[in-house]
Amino acid sequence: MNAPPKAITGVSTFVDDRIGAGNFLKRNLRKIFPDHWSFLLGEIALYSFVILLLTGTFLTFWFKPGMAETTYTGSYAPLYGVKMSEAYASALNISFDVRGGLLMRQIHHWAALLFVAGMTVHMLRVFFTGAYRKPRELNWIIGILLLSLALLEGLTGYSLPDDLLSGAGLRITEGVMLAIPIVGTYLQFFLFGGEYPGHDVISRFYSIHILLIPGILLALVSAHMILMWVQKHTQMPGKGRTEKNVVGAPFYPAFMIKAGAFFLFTFGVIALLGTFAQINPIWLFGPYTPADISAGSQPDWYMGFLEGALRLMPAWEINFLGHTVTFSVLIPALVPLGIVMTGLALYPFLEQWVTGDRREHHVADRPRNNPHRTAIGISGITFYGILWLLGANDEISANFHISLYTTTWFGRIAIFVGPAIAYWITYRMCIGLQRKDAEVLSHGVESGVIKRMPNGQYIEVHTPPAEDIAEHIRGKKEIPVLESAEDGEGIPPKGARSALGRLRAKMSEAYGTDHVPLTDGHHEEGHEGEHAGVGAGDRKELH
Amino acid sequence: MTEQNEFPESGRVPTRVLGTPPADAPIVDSDPVHAPEGVPGVIPQDPVQARKAERIVALLFLVTFLAGAGFIASYVIFQVGTIDRTATSNLALGGTLTLALLSLAAGLTVWVRRIMPKYNLVQERHEMRSDDETREYVRETFLQGAEESGFVKHRLLRRTLLLAAAPLGLAPLVLLKDLGPLPGTSLRHTVWGEPTKDGKPRRLVVEGSGQPIRAADFNSPGGILSVVPEGYEEDLNALAKATLILLKFRPEELKSGTNLNWTHDGIVAYSKICTHVGCPAALYEQTTHHILCPCHQSTFDAADGAKVVFGPAARPLPQLPIGIDEEGYLVAKSDFDVPVGPSFWERGDAEAEVREKAS
Numbered sequence: 001m002n003a004p005p006k007a008i009t010g011v012s013t014f015v016d017d018r019i020g021a022g023n024f025l026k027r028n029l030r031k032i033f034p035d036h037w038s039f040l041l042g043e044i045a046l047y048s049f050v051i052l053l054l055t056g057t058f059l060t061f062w063f064k065p066g067m068a069e070t071t072y073t074g075s076y077a078p079l080y081g082v083k084m085s086e087a088y089a090s091a092l093n094i095s096f097d098v099r100g101g102l103l104m105r106q107i108h109h110w111a112a113l114l115f116v117a118g119m120t121v122h123m124l125r126v127f128f129t130g131a132y133r134k135p136r137e138l139n140w141i142i143g144i145l146l147l148s149l150a151l152l153e154g155l156t157g158y159s160l161p162d163d164l165l166s167g168a169g170l171r172i173t174e175g176v177m178l179a180i181p182i183v184g185t186y187l188q189f190f191l192f193g194g195e196y197p198g199h200d201v202i203s204r205f206y207s208i209h210i211l212l213i214p215g216i217l218l219a220l221v222s223a224h225m226i227l228m229w230v231q232k233h234t235q236m237p238g239k240g241r242t243e244k245n246v247v248g249a250p251f252y253p254a255f256m257i258k259a260g261a262f263f264l265f266t267f268g269v270i271a272l273l274g275t276f277a278q279i280n281p282i283w284l285f286g287p288y289t290p291a292d293i294s295a296g297s298q299p300d301w302y303m304g305f306l307e308g309a310l311r312l313m314p315a316w317e318i319n320f321l322g323h324t325v326t327f328s329v330l331i332p333a334l335v336p337l338g339i340v341m342t343g344l345a346l347y348p349f350l351e352q353w354v355t356g357d358r359r360e361h362h363v364a365d366r367p368r369n370n371p372h373r374t375a376i377g378i379s380g381i382t383f384y385g386i387l388w389l390l391g392a393n394d395e396i397s398a399n400f401h402i403s404l405y406t407t408t409w410f411g412r413i414a415i416f417v418g419p420a421i422a423y424w425i426t427y428r429m430c431i432g433l434q435r436k437d438a439e440v441l442s443h444g445v446e447s448g449v450i451k452r453m454p455n456g457q458y459i460e461v462h463t464p465p466a467e468d469i470a471e472h473i474r475g476k477k478e479i480p481v482l483e484s485a486e487d488g489e490g491i492p493p494k495g496a497r498s499a500l501g502r503l504r505a506k507m508s509e510a511y512g513t514d515h516v517p518l519t520d521g522h523h524e525e526g527h528e529g530e531h532a533g534v535g536a537g538d539r540k541e542l543h
Numbered sequence: 544m545t546e547q548n549e550f551p552e553s554g555r556v557p558t559r560v561l562g563t564p565p566a567d568a569p570i571v572d573s574d575p576v577h578a579p580e581g582v583p584g585v586i587p588q589d590p591v592q593a594r595k596a597e598r599i600v601a602l603l604f605l606v607t608f609l610a611g612a613g614f615i616a617s618y619v620i621f622q623v624g625t626i627d628r629t630a631t632s633n634l635a636l637g638g639t640l641t642l643a644l645l646s647l648a649a650g651l652t653v654w655v656r657r658i659m660p661k662y663n664l665v666q667e668r669h670e671m672r673s674d675d676e677t678r679e680y681v682r683e684t685f686l687q688g689a690e691e692s693g694f695v696k697h698r699l700l701r702r703t704l705l706l707a708a709a710p711l712g713l714a715p716l717v718l719l720k721d722l723g724p725l726p727g728t729s730l731r732h733t734v735w736g737e738p739t740k741d742g743k744p745r746r747l748v749v750e751g752s753g754q755p756i757r758a759a760d761f762n763s764p765g766g767i768l769s770v771v772p773e774g775y776e777e778d779l780n781a782l783a784k785a786t787l788i789l790l791k792f793r794p795e796e797l798k799s800g801t802n803l804n805w806t807h808d809g810i811v812a813y814s815k816i817c818t819h820v821g822c823p824a825a826l827y828e829q830t831t832h833h834i835l836c837p838c839h840q841s842t843f844d845a846a847d848g849a850k851v852v853f854g855p856a857a858r859p860l861p862q863l864p865i866g867i868d869e870e871g872y873l874v875a876k877s878d879f880d881v882p883v884g885p886s887f888w889e890r891g892d893a894e895a896e897v898r899e900k901a902s
Contacts, residue, residue, distance in 0.1 A: 032666040069777070075624045083777065096629050099618055103637045135671045168822060171783075172838060175820025175885035185730065185887045190722040195729055196783050196821070200722075232668055240665065249662035257655045264648035268641055275637025290783035291750050291771060291815065293823045295837045310820070310855060311839045317857035319892035326886040328855040329820055362668055394840065404840060405853055 033255040034235035034248035038125045040262060045118030047266040048111045049221060055108040056210065062098055064090040065160065065206035067199045076283050084162075084287035087202045091161040091282055107274035112154055114270060116302040119147050127347070127377050129364035131234045133357075137348045139227045144345045146220050149213055154300055156209040158280070162202055165280070167288030168297045170197065172310075179329035197290060234364045237475015239468055243362050296394055305384050308391030309336045312411040336387055340380065347376075354507050357480045368437070369476045371430035372511045375423045382422035386414050434516035437473045440465050442519045479512035584664040588657060596657035603650030610643035730887060733785040734772050735863060736878025744874040746773040747789065747812065747865065755872040756789070758807055765829040766791040769815065772875070784883050786815040786823060787863060788834060789873075790845050796832070800848025805864035807873065812863040813849045814883040817841055819856040821885045834860065857886065858894070 003009075016022045066086035072079050074089065075096040094101035123143055126132050132140035155173070159166045174196045177188040193200030232246050241247050249255050273279075285294065299307055309332030316327040351373070352358065367374040389396070390411035397404040444462035451461050464470070484496040484505030496505040588596075617635035622628060673681075689695050739745055746755045750769040753776050761768065768789040775781035792809045801811055813834070817824045822838035832846040841856030843849040849860035861883050864876040881893035 030664070030666075032664050075629070076626065096626070097623055099621075099623055099632055100636050101623075102629060102633045103640070106633075106637075168838065171821045175822075178885050178887040179820075181888050183888075185726045185889055188887075189724060189726050190719065193723045195780050197779050198723075231671060232666075244668050246666050246668060247663060250664055254655055254659055254662055257651050257659070261648045261651035261655065264644050264651065268644035268648055271637060271641040271644055275634060275641055288779075290779055290821075291769060291786040291823055293825050293837055295826060297822075297837060307839075313855045315841075315851055315855055315857040317886060319895075322891040323888055324886045324890040324892070325888075326857060328857050329885070332855075360670060394837065408840065408854075 028229075029252040030250040031229075032232075032246045032248045032250055034233055034241075034246055036236045038129070039233065041118060041125050042122035043118075043259065043262055044266055045115055045122055046221065046225075047263045048115035048118055048270070049217065050263070051111040051267055051270060052108060052115060053214065053218075055104045055111065056214075058104045059094060059101075059108060060210055062090060062094045062101065063087070063160070063206075065203045067162070067197070067202050079283065079286070082287065085202070087160060087162040088282070088287050091163070095283060103271075103274055106277075106279050107270055109158075109279045110270050110273040110277070112157060113279075113301060114266070116147070116150050116154060119143070119150060120302075123147060123344070124377065124381070127344070128367040128374055129234070129236075130361065130370060130373065131364050132348045133361040134348075134352070135231055135360050136227075136234075139224060139231070140348055141345055142220050142224050142227070144341060146217065146224065148341055149217055149220070151302055153209060153213045153217065154302055156205040156213065158300055159205050160202060160209060161280075161282045162288050163282040163285040164288050164292060164294060165282070165285045165297055167197070167290070168293055169299055169303075170201065170288075171290060172307075176329055176333045179326045179333065181323075181325055181330075197288075232362070234362055237363050237366070237472055239471040241363060241475070243360065246362070296398070298392060298395070301388075304391035305336060305387040306333065306391075308387035308389065308393070308411065309333070311393060312387075312390050312408050312415065314412070336383070340384060343380065351511075354482075354504065354511050355480045356482045356508065363475060363477070365477065366472075366475070368430040368433040370479060371427050371434075374430050375426040378426040379419040379423040383415065383419045386411060386418050431515055434476075437476070438516050438518050441470060441473055474518065476518055478514060481512035482508040484509065584662060586661040586663070588660060593658045596653055600650045600654050600658070603646045603653065606646040607643045607650065610639045610646060614639040614643060726889070730784075730884070730890075731882045731893075733878055733883060734775050734778075734781045735785055735875040739774060744866075744868060744876060746868070747771075747787065747873040747875065748773045748776065750776075750786070757871050758810060758867050758873050759871055761789070761791055761810060761873070764791050764793045764796070764809070767827045767829075769823075769825070770812065783821075784814075784816060787812045788815040788824065788827070788845075788860075790827070790832075792832075792846060796846050798844075798847040800844070800850050800859070801846065802848070802862055802864075805862055805876070807866055810865065810873065811845070812865045812873075812875075813843075813845065813860040814863065814879065815860075816884040817856060818851075818858040818860060818883075819854070819885060824860060 004012075012021070064086045068086050069083055070086050070089050072082050072084055072089050072092065074080075074093050076092055079092065091105075094105055096102070126140065126143070155169070159170050159173075174188055174192065177191065178184050180187060188196070191201065191204065192198040193204075235241050235246055235248070238247070249258075286292075298304070310329070313328050313332040316331075318325050318327070365373075367377075390407065393407040393411065394404065396402065397407050444464045447461045447463045449461040450458055452458055465473075482495065482505050483493050484502075486492050492502075492505075495501050614636060617632070617639055621632040621635050623632050694701055735745060737745065747770045748755050750771045753773075755773065756768065756770070770787040770789045771782055772785045775785065789810065789812050792811060794809050797803065797806070797809070797811070805811075815823045815825065817836040817838065819836065819839055819841045822836050824834050824836040824841070824843065826835040826837055827833070827845070828835065832844060833852065834843040834845050834849060835841075836854070836856070839855050841854035842852045843856070843860050844852050848862060851857065851859060861879045861881050863879055865873055866876045868874045880897050882890055
């Protein structure tokens, strides 16, 4: 092909004459995107969001967000003639009387689960590889906002069908709102338009769910993408990769097609789930009434940690001057969410404060190379995971025949002990992995060949590691440590004189000290023959 | 495996280190190990392989076409209307859609990986910050503009502008006031306190059937009923506070926590709304007399005034004073003496107030 087809030149000339798109394309058509499997995780969330918008729009064509009572006369025979809200009746109608309606409902629900899951693992990837560091702190904060909004979007979404299960979630939401000191009762009356459940909450949640939050999400997702585009993606360490370049495939044509294929894979897998894995069978739950509940009520997975927190909190309520503060609701509803979200949002800045590192970072860390960060992350996952697990303690109790109260007590203790143990184990594992890396570089890898020495001794021959692996390992970066040593006259530097300064210096030293510095294997490159750093202490002797 | 050995060794050392991938398939990522001369960073595929791949891609695209056509056909062929027909329609639509999407995705992937060249291109990064000259220019311009606008010099203008903005900022909040009525004391009362239209005490009726309950018929110890107020069987707002759990005990089973004056012949009524966050405390274990809320597992001892024996609830389920009317049906003698359901800021220690009043 020597010239682009007329159809394309015509249109592009028209556009370029008017908005100068050529300049943008010149800079961006061959924009380089680095490659790593973990970079796909965020894309899962992005594509799920697109699917949510598409299927959600479809659902709005039939869904009626009303709480007025109506008598069901649709196709689902077991509920024929039952009185229910318009919302529930229309959700049944979508499921049984609209072709493809059930499929779209199930795809929408599965996509929502995958949306939050994709965001969560993407966030963990960014955290563990330090990809949130300067200059990407703002995008990190946008990400945290996106995750928080997604939780709210999920909550408002699964409350809409007004079945018995969704009502249980609403009731808990109401109870939590009431527990907020001073304004809680008012907030509850304003949200529900009076006493619970009232007649307004579904239509209010509906406009929040289909307009307000998706609008903000769309804006933030766009900002997230634009910042990623402008700042260029981080890359994993490897051959020829530096802080000053980006190595990979060009946007046009390779990355474009790859991304398109991945969107279709995501959509395909969600469609597969929506077809074969039943989710939220609202017709089995029946219409909502505050008088009933089914045992084993579970929220969607991303609300599980809040549910678990509520379950394992012991009773604690205080009264003073005619007012009530009910900590047994307030603490589990606010503290875990607060710790996780605030901790995540502040981490880049706390890390900068501790390390004093103000440089730009474009090469991602391997998690092992920053053991304290990785340990903190795993500790957080453990904290979240225990709460999450306890959100299903009734199922655990029923399926594994453990006393219900034992599971609660396990959770009450594990929530404190678990993260500490996880921290220690992770830290040790990181150090161990670093040692392994250092060994690979300095002594090479086992070749599987046993050699007999002239003196009769048997040794295993080591060979240098493959170049790409070695380069990957050598990508380890030193973590800066604040200067805290006293000068010649016994005076510590300015920043380290106050109590806070001393603490900071101490933390910096613990955080940044490299316990396993790499002794690069380069010095051995001159050797010939079957060498492999077989030093006296490193012989693997056969007995 | 290609002889891409970087460490030529004697014959006794294998060219490939055990446990590591072959040199032409690096594990780190798709960094090609070797780049041919000519076009560094763009490594074309073997044309023979590419032609083979083309046939696979074409096949996959064809499958997508057929599945897509099948989707449209399924929409026309399979109607909904009964549970079974909906299930069939869902399976046909979902199955064809899944196949079409996955097959197209697979086709594109094979295209990228086996027909397009492998890339190892390098692009330079630039520091995000603007250079000093630009910063200086922006600084100057900002100061110049601020000066020109007069915002700095004219103090009165500045202050009145800020003053003007304040009420406008609050306006949207004020507008939200009509979202709901103020709570007042509504959370403290239930419909059990309201007499019926003809001035009689309100009967307890069975949830679902709406049948009133004759005390003499509710006579097997260990029995349990979910109960709603007569006349409000379908009023969800009323039910959200007034739903009861009705239990029958042998007289000797009841302990001091239960107010015996509020029972009738071993029949006790507690609020079904959990005092934790308001789920219906619906599970009952006969042998232990425990009421369990399925949401967060607060457990109440029904024989002992529904006091909390486990879980996050901080207060017992309030007991409703019940008796019988002249026809022998169970009725509420009055409203609950404390607010039911979850705690709220204005609630205070209602139980203590009641005790004080009584003594």
